[in-house]
Amino acid sequence: MDNSCGVCKTEVNSGGERVKAGNSVFHAKCFVCKECKNELESFIRGKDGGLICDECDIKLNARKCFKCQLPIQSTIVTARGKSFHNDCFCCASCEKIIKGGFFFVEGEFYCSTCDTKPSNKPTQPPSIENTPPSPKLPGKSGVSLANGVEIQVPNNATNIIYVLNSNEGSNNLTSSGSDGGGGSATNSGSSFMIHKRNNSNELNVISPTITTTVDLVTSSTTTTPTLSPSTLSPHVSTNRFSNDYLITLQEDMYAKQQQQLLQLQQQQIQIQQQLQQQQLEILQKNQSLLNSTPSTTQPQSLNTSQPNINQQLSNLNISSSQKNEEIEKYIPKINGKTLTELLKHQTFDDILGEVLSKKISIYKELSKDDVTFGDVIAAGASGKVYKGIYKGRDVAIKVYSSENFCFNIEEFDREVTIMSLIDSDHPNFTRFYGANKQNKKYLFHVSELVKSGSLRDLLLDKEKPLVYFTQISIASDIANAMKHLHSIGVIHRDLKSLNVLITEDYTAKVIDFGTSRNVDLAKQMTLNLGTSCYMSPELFKGNGYDETCDVYAFGIVLWEIIARKEPYENVNSWSIPVMVSKGERPTIPADCPSEYSKLIKACWTDKPKKRPSFKEICEVLKKMSESLTLKRNKK
């Protein structure tokens, strides 16, 4: 270490009194503040090399508060080029700390509340001439407040001064001033909009994420120009402000916002037109149905289509469908016979039992390489459902993984068998392509992908319009699917709005049927509480059940379609069985048409035998749809 004193530079004798600080050594007599001559505990080295204590450093070098003249050691508020302690920046009238905007009149600061008396206070006339309009004026460096907001005020602004409310710190808003007066506002990186509130001295700063208020301070008491209201009205720039770049900014942003608004309105009109067109088409379709002889095949779906802009856009993106390879229809055979042939002599349950017990694979075995896995769509109780591609077609790949607590190979077999046996051309089921069981811990099956989500998603998305006609059409589709299932002897047992998918043209498709776990009631109640909303009272009582339990569940789905809510949304899951057993049901909305309400009540009645069959339900719904059609036609 250098042995010369850090102040006087003469040698420090090892025997004499000395102080070591950092890498330097000092004579004890030299280790004092050069200002107050007190012994130092810590020091700052001045430009001349002398040592100075913290206190003197603050006294000499810290910025002084304009009000109390004491140095400012913490937050500095700067206004009109003057610095203040946070607490000293007070209103000359009410003496309260000014937070937000202020008025500067005759060398005094006033808060915006006390601005009500400006007429008593002489003020400088506005000097517009020294406000050069320039949207890119360099901002002065600001003073950081503790919360990170910068308050910057032009030193000699004579026209407009504004302060951003400091509680919007997270948005990093910065106001910047110009030497020529006036003000601008920028939002570092992205622009935001400023406009003046009607008859007030506040500016609204509207960024993409927040709206904050900027108090506008004018140095004038001349009547504030009447500006348009805060609803982004045009031409805020009146004569007085027309030269100000604040307004220039606003006008730019305003134009942009107006354009966006216009676009939105156009989109809305388009959707409305599409909706009307679709309803017209449906009416025509139904009319021709009414006029034609009844078909013996599956009743035609009454589905409406309500494509929206997004759907149209996404349709444009479907390039994979263009390069689709033709997928041949796979008709499974058991002992050389098709399901239809077998059903003439056997029940579906027998056929299913035979397939499952003899482990006959009646599905098309797909290789892992046939499919490409994409993103996960949903995670269910038994595994995950992925988006994927099979032969150039968008598909849903449901993976049963042994890692899942509900993993059950029998359930997989049952589901795959039922899916294979259901007519793949039925409009109200997803088309089934095949399955893979090579890896016993990781089974998957592949079916048609329904991109637009479940019935539950649609119903809870209140932004999606859903007219009564479409509600009936969706209900009809589900009833059609269930009628088909019951006609071949399959009880779904897990019908719910989450297990109904809605295509882009609003066709409903029932999925996830034949899950055997639902037979185990106790397990269902503990592991699958979500489904208890759809469980009929006889299931809770542990009595036997038949296909009418699906009708009960359908009653709840009917209710969801009209109420557009989750059933028992505010009820504890554990209370549902008790409530249902006591005869309580969700409240039917007051504006529900009586015919629809009657159908709901018939479906969810306590008495299984009194519930209508899906064949009857289909007829009732068809009549409802027809009467709507006739009513429309009369108009």
Ligand SMILES: Nc1ncnc2c1ncn2[C@@H]1O[C@H](COP(=O)(O)OP(=O)(O)OP(=O)(O)O)[C@@H](O)[C@H]1O
């Ligand atoms: N073909 C498909 N197209 C699009 N999404 C699908 C398809 N099949 C299933 N999904 C999505 O995956 C979710 C779960 O599917 P599924 O009901 O078959 O699985 P799960 O394991 O039985 O689930 P849970 O036991 O919760 O009913 C569905 O709610 C749906 O959102």
